[in-house]
Amino acid sequence: MSGKTVTARYAARRGKNVAATGLALAATAFGLGWLVLILGALLWEGFSGLSVAVFTQMTPPPGSSGGLLNPIFGSLVLTIIAVVIGTPIGILAGTYMAEYGRYDRLSSVVRFINDILLSAPSIVVGLFIYEIMVAPLGHFSGWAGGVALSVLVIPVVVRTTEDMLTMVPNALREAAASIGLPRSMSIRRICYRAARAGMVTGVLLAVARISGETAPLLFTSLNNQFWSTDLNEPVSSLPVVIFQFALSPYKDWQSLAWTGALIITLAVLTLSIAARTLLPSTKQS
Amino acid sequence: MQPAGNDPMADVALSGRLTLPAQALARTRALDRLRLGDVVFRHLTRAAAVGVLLLLSGVIISLIDGSIPAFRAFGFEFLVDQRWNPVTQIFGALPAIYGTIVTSFIAMLIAVPVGLMIAFFLTELCPQWARRPIGIAIELLAGIPSIIYGIWGLFMFAPFLQRTLQPFLIDTFGDIPFLGTLFAGPPYGIGILTSGLILAIMVLPFVTAITRDVFDAVPGVLKEAAYGIGCTTWEVVRYVVLPFTRVGVIGGIMLSLGRALGETMAVTFVIGNAHRISASILAPGTTISASIANEFTEAVGDLYTSSLIELGLILFVITFIVLAIARYLLMRIERRIG
Numbered sequence: 236m237s238g239k240t241v242t243a244r245y246a247a248r249r250g251k252n253v254a255a256t257g258l259a260l261a262a263t264a265f266g267l268g269w270l271v272l273i274l275g276a277l278l279w280e281g282f283s284g285l286s287v288a289v290f291t292q293m294t295p296p297p298g299s300s301g302g303l304l305n306p307i308f309g310s311l312v313l314t315i316i317a318v319v320i321g322t323p324i325g326i327l328a329g330t331y332m333a334e335y336g337r338y339d340r341l342s343s344v345v346r347f348i349n350d351i352l353l354s355a356p357s358i359v360v361g362l363f364i365y366e367i368m369v370a371p372l373g374h375f376s377g378w379a380g381g382v383a384l385s386v387l388v389i390p391v392v393v394r395t396t397e398d399m400l401t402m403v404p405n406a407l408r409e410a411a412a413s414i415g416l417p418r419s420m421s422i423r424r425i426c427y428r429a430a431r432a433g434m435v436t437g438v439l440l441a442v443a444r445i446s447g448e449t450a451p452l453l454f455t456s457l458n459n460q461f462w463s464t465d466l467n468e469p470v471s472s473l474p475v476v477i478f479q480f481a482l483s484p485y486k487d488w489q490s491l492a493w494t495g496a497l498i499i500t501l502a503v504l505t506l507s508i509a510a511r512t513l514l515p516s517t518k519q520s
Numbered sequence: 521m522q523p524a525g526n527d528p529m530a531d532v533a534l535s536g537r538l539t540l541p542a543q544a545l546a547r548t549r550a551l552d553r554l555r556l557g558d559v560v561f562r563h564l565t566r567a568a569a570v571g572v573l574l575l576l577s578g579v580i581i582s583l584i585d586g587s588i589p590a591f592r593a594f595g596f597e598f599l600v601d602q603r604w605n606p607v608t609q610i611f612g613a614l615p616a617i618y619g620t621i622v623t624s625f626i627a628m629l630i631a632v633p634v635g636l637m638i639a640f641f642l643t644e645l646c647p648q649w650a651r652r653p654i655g656i657a658i659e660l661l662a663g664i665p666s667i668i669y670g671i672w673g674l675f676m677f678a679p680f681l682q683r684t685l686q687p688f689l690i691d692t693f694g695d696i697p698f699l700g701t702l703f704a705g706p707p708y709g710i711g712i713l714t715s716g717l718i719l720a721i722m723v724l725p726f727v728t729a730i731t732r733d734v735f736d737a738v739p740g741v742l743k744e745a746a747y748g749i750g751c752t753t754w755e756v757v758r759y760v761v762l763p764f765t766r767v768g769v770i771g772g773i774m775l776s777l778g779r780a781l782g783e784t785m786a787v788t789f790v791i792g793n794a795h796r797i798s799a800s801i802l803a804p805g806t807t808i809s810a811s812i813a814n815e816f817t818e819a820v821g822d823l824y825t826s827s828l829i830e831l832g833l834i835l836f837v838i839t840f841i842v843l844a845i846a847r848y849l850l851m852r853i854e855r856r857i858g
Contacts, residue, residue: 252752259645262637263654266728269721270661276676277668327568335562336569345569347851348576351843354775355836356782358809359579362816362832366582386575393572417554419561447665450784450809454816474667478785481671489675496671500664507663511656 274500281497284490289498294460294476297485303495305462309377309471310446313456316381316466317445321388322438328389329396334422337401346397352390360386361451369455377463377470380456387448388441395437399430436510443506447499449474473499579836587830589822598830604795604811606820611827613834615795619712619805620835623787624780626716626801627723632773634720635727640757642728643735655732662725670789673718674710678790681717682709686802704800708792713801715791722786723776730772734765734853767856771849778843782835784809808835 288302295301328345336342364383369375403426411421427434457469458479477495480488590598594611601612638658642651686707693699738761746756762769792804793814806814808831819825 248752248755252754255640255754255757256645259637259641262634263641263646265634266638266661266724267654267657269724270657272676273664273668273672276672280675324568324571327565328572331562331565331569335565341566341569345572347844347847349572350847351840352572352576354778354782354839354843355579356784356809356839358782358784358812359583359832359836362586362812362829363579363582365816366586366829367578389572389575417558419558420554422561443663447667449665449667450813453813457817474665474785477667477671478788481674481789492671493675496668500668503663503665504660507660 277493277497277500280490280493281500284494285497289491289494293462294471294480294491295487296460297483297488300487301491303473303476303491303498305459306471306473306476306495307498308462309456309459310473312466313377313380313384313452313470313472314442314446316378317384317388318438318442320382321385321441322392324385325389325392325437325441326396326434329393330400330422332393333397333400334418334426345393349390349393352386353394356450357387357448358450358453361454364451364455374467375455375457375469377456377466377468380452380470380472381466383451383455384445384448387445387451388438391441391444392434392437395440396430396434399433399437400426402433403429432513436513439506439510439513443503443510446502446506447474449478453478583829583833583836587826587833589826590830593823594827598827599834602797606824609821609823611824613808613827613831615797616806616808616811616831617834618797619715619791620781620807620809620838622712622801622805623716623719623791623807624777626713627719627780628773628777630717630720631724631727631776635724635776636731636769638724638728639731639735642732643761644753644757655729658725658728661721662729666722666783666785669718669722669786673714673786674789677718678709678714681714682707686713689802701799702801705798705802707802708804710790710792710804711802712791712798712805715787715805715807716801718786718790719780719783722783723780726776726779727772730775730850731765731769734768734772735761737768737853738764765853767849768853771846771853774842774846774849778839778846781842782809782839784813788813808832 288300289304290302290307291304292300292302293305294303328349332342332345360383364379364386368379368382372379407425407429408421411425412418416424452472452475456472456475458475459469459471463470473495477492477499480492480495483489590611594601598611598613599617600614601610602614603610603612604615605611642655646654686709689703690705690707693703742760742764743756746760751759787807788810791806791810793806793810794804795806795811798805812828812832816825816828819828
């Protein structure tokens with residue numbers, strides 16, 4: 236092999252490397268570019284419609300001004316229902332998988348199914364709750380919406396609870412057993428305490444996940460143009476209002492949709508950043 | 521000295537001796553209570569774990585139950601029928617299935633190479649100080665709710681495509697025999713292509729995050745050995761990192777595909793909701809999830825509702841299979857890396 240072809244081949248390899256490196260750089264810029272574009276559009280369109288009225292007035296009929304008070308309230312209520320139902324079930328199931336049955340068959344099956352539920356299409360959850368709650372009871376209701384969201388909370392909480400409890404060192408469990416602490420008490424008083432930050436993170440992530448969910452609410456809690464605190468009635472929620480208003484031909488409604496989108500995004504980003512700052516402290520301890 | 525009868529210690533000793541059986545009794549009672557609490561708590565957690573399984577079976581059973589009327593009326597014909605007519609009460613799932621698969625395919629076509637390249641950048645090229653912030657930014661992109669992508673797609677992205685990319689595609693490929701039909705028709709802005717592109721932006725963070733994690737798990741020794749014999753960075757990634765992580769990367773891609781298939785809101789805004797199969801990807805179409813989201817509350821009659829539920833069942837079965845394969849592959853690589 237002559238020296239010339241070796242240099243040529245080396246140059247070709249280097250050229251390929253430079254090209255690949257350039258492409259990687261371009262891909263990253265491309266990916267981050269979308270984040271900038273979307274957030275930019277949201278801030279621009281959302282802030283121009285932001286005012287005190289948004290938080291103090293009800294959703295308006297077409298063509299007049301108003302606010303988003305009832306959907307904001309509705310979203311908060313639905314989220315609270317979902318967390319109150321979903322968190323205990325999720326924590327208990329996660330506890331079984333990490334503490335009692337870490338290596339048994341049930342746990343590995345539940346782990347597999349839970350991971351699938353974690354990314355299952357949320358619109359199917361809406362259909363499920365429609366079938367078991369809305370259709371038998373004969374009416375859309377806030378309860379149905381809350382339960383639908385809780386189905387989305389459970390897998391997130393199960394996953395983080397199991398992960399966090401698995402990270403608790405066994406020495407702690409042994410120490411608890413050695414002073415005669417019953418198993419259930421050592422789990423609740425020792426392991427939960429050691430894993431608390433991580434478990435709270437899981438709930439925060441779950442709230443972030445459901446606060447923008449629209450699909451499961453479309454035919455469970457439906458929508459309500461008026462102020463309602465009766466959970467047996469349809470309840471208004473931010474994502475559904477955004478969906479309805481954005482697709483409407485009215486300028487006022489579209490502008491409110493952007494403002495609602497901004498509120499949701501800020502809430503979700505705040506929650507995910509809060510969850511992130513909580514997490515490292517558990518890894519150190 | 522005090523008289524013995526007034527000695528407080530003696531009192532305690534005496535009373536202690538007298539109540540000893542009672543104390544023992546209380547002690548056994550307390551122990552029983554603790555044991556009972558233990559058993560109850562254990563069974564409670566077990567019940568919750570079983571509850572997660574019941575949740576999944578509940579979803580499947582309720583969907584099957586809901587789609588019985590449609591299945592009775594159309595049978596397996598439902599899967600291949602192109603008609604979707606609420607007036608004549610004839611429903612077929614093919615256009616929705618077609619739209620779901622084509623939009624997801626477009627999304628993966630773009631998101632997979634771009635996501636892999638970003639993961640390459642983050643694990644091999646990026647300076648250490650920038651890794652965490654860029655990684656977080658990509659993950660934030662994953663956290664943005666899909667309805668935000670929808671409203672942005674409707675008001676910003678679709679009009680932009682209508683002015684730029686779509687006329688360009690029509691002008692460039694319009695006269696070429698095969699490609700021409702793919703890009704035929706007026707630039708609507710909304711349609712199959714737009715939905716695919718929005719989905720690509722949505723699943724990009726998933727692809728990136730998972731591939732970055734599996735790339736990170738490659739043992740340093742392997743890469744060092746490759747660098748040691750004079751490989752370039754690209755060659756290390758192409759011939760060492762990628763083969764080593766292939767299973768995990770495929771798992772990540774399948775997981776993202778599962779997301780794309782089931783994604784509802786981002787697509788519903790920009791797909792145009794037309795139950796027909798067009799050769800052109802610029803034309804409006806529909807997906808399974810978009811049909812359900814658009815029509816379910818307005819569906820009149822049992823057959824219409826039931827057909828939409830059967831669509832949901834089909835979607836669930838497809839995504840379940842894709843996600844199950846994804847999890848299986850990811851579990852395999854996790855076990856290998858340890």
